Amino acid sequence: MKKTAYYALKLALIYFFFASLWILFSDQLVNVLSDNLEMYAWAQSFKGHLFVVITSVLLWGLARKNNRDLERASDIDTVTGLHSPSVFIRRADTLLRRANAQSCYMLFVVDIDNYTSVTNKLGFDRTNQLLMGVAH
Incomplete structure (x- = not known):
């Protein structure tokens, strides 16, 4: 299973679990x-709004993670x-932004x-082994 499909399924299952518990115990x-x-009637309305807020925060946090x-x-x-090169570029950019006149x-x-x-x-296999050797 692809990682993105796995994460989407994981997110949906966590949401389903939380929503089921909420329905059972809040009523x-x-x-x-x-x-x-x-x-x-007021408590039911409040419970519904609170559910939307809590699950929105939960989904936002899980998606962000x-x-x-x-x-x-x-x-x-x-x-x-x-x-990867993108990590190198981010790190070099950070270092260069913080650099002063004495930095080298x-x-x-x-x-x-x-x-x-x-x-x-x-x-390809042997060339990959060569690259791993150079990297180490």
């Missing part, structure tokens, strides 16, 4: 607390296990010449 609480019909998890998953290169940074770039020909000769 019992309203019945116990309200003696007259007017108070009962899932989006953060998906972003983190794309921050790691699947072959080398190193951070150095960047080393490792370039594998004729990488395409290496891939053609070794194949």
